[in-house]
Amino acid sequence: MATLLIAEHNGTELAPATLSALTAAQQIGSDVTVLVAGADVKAVADAVAQCAGVSKVLLAEGDSLAHDLAENLSELVMSMASDYSHIMAPANSVSKDTMPRVAALLDVGQLSDITAVLSGDQFQRPIYAGNAIATVTSKDATKVITVRAAAFDKVATTGGSATVESIAAPEANSHSSWVSDELSKSERPELTAAERIVSGGRGVGSAENFALVEALADKLGAAVGASRAAVDSGFVANDLQVGQTGKIVAPSLYMAFGISGAIQHLAGMKDSKVIVAVNKDEDAPIFQVADYGLVGDLFEVLPEMTEKL
């Protein structure tokens, strides 16, 4: 039996998380078919076909798939589910919405956010906000899985030559419909795809002061992140939140300014390659995970770094 992987994309480009999930899918050991679903996503399907280790690409295009409605997308996945032993997707807001629906329709359990593939039916996943790692075995015939992208290396975007096969989109369901999107317009890289992230916490103090964080991020070509405390205080929007209840990231460089290092925040960034922490409290827990710590006032450190880089 083969593995089906649902690609993540923004309508025009393949998201890097898909490349990480492909690594996990290939570790299962079967042929990997990638499903690309959306309104007008031929370019994404062509990009997937080039990726290393992809056997086949299924392209489903239609208005019913334009806004990722779980009711329609799960219908599409169900139409082909019987051909696969494993149905996987990188964990993101679309797959988290859709995959449990697929699992319930198949009357199987779902494995959320796996961080390791031990065999075709045994996996590891974090529980308790990453404070414990569970090893679990699926007893179902079909395994429905979301993959924590940060835990897997990315496959090469070249070297593959899979065929792209078009399939029909499902009818739109009559119970749910899309109304509007309010997407953050930013020139900065996506948090989960960024190689560098500059994050601010409660210590930043206000929405206006976040400009200091943004200035350094722009100098480094980095994404801007925030702790839950900064989001709860209204400094920035929730989609910038790094942590167990926000985005899980693992960039090459993660810089935390005015972030104390609550467990739930650490769960979202502790797999970063290099962590820098700047905090005026020398006992802040963030220093226990930081490769480089600087005890100091972020209002002095941020402008100085921005200027000197």
Next chain:
Amino acid sequence: MKILVGVKRVIDYNVKVRVKSDNTDVDLSNTKMAINPFCEIAVEEAIRLKEAGIATEVIAVSVGSSASQEQLRTAMALGADRAILVEAEGTVEPLNVAKAFAKIMAQEEAGLVILGKQSIDSDNNQVGQMLAALTKRPQGTFASNVTVDGDSVSVTREIDGGLRTIKLALPAIVTTDLRLNEPRFAKLPDIMKAKRKPLDNTSFADLGIEVKQHIQLDKVEAPAARQGGVKVGSVDELIQKLKDEAKVI
């Protein structure tokens, strides 16, 4: 319209969990327990809909051990009218929880079910979506705004990159994200009153559901600890280390 709201008993979010020395699970003995934070937001949203005259009754439902009565009483102190406990020992898998909710949703003819998006113990983020699939009803997950309008509900969802608003025909299932509301605290007179509100006990057998095991827990381990590094004395030193040692800028 009746609203069902899910309540899960979990470890208090301020408590650090420990893994048992035999690696069979985490150690929850003598640990402070509480309502799952996302469930608390769900209870608050349901109560606000009742206060706004949209809901006629708010029913808190929990699937878990008899100790979960404590969290159901808390939900009633906050404003839920009555509660149902589906009593079950040990960890109950999301699909089985969803099956119990589906039965109760049908029995109560609920117009809206509000659940937390995930519980902070198993971190699955599945029950709401599974319930929607089982009942063939629409879902609005990770909600930051919920507006009921006649026989439909508009839900603004937290998605990667921003917000998305969708419209669902009722009955519908909504799961809560952090910014939906700020839950209130229970007042003492309401805590006393909640003791006299009805709390019904039922079970998977009573509901006619066969509990199946889909996922077996083999082992639980503490995560690999990350070692702290060095403290630097100045911005210049930090920049030099990042350039020459870490080679990340």
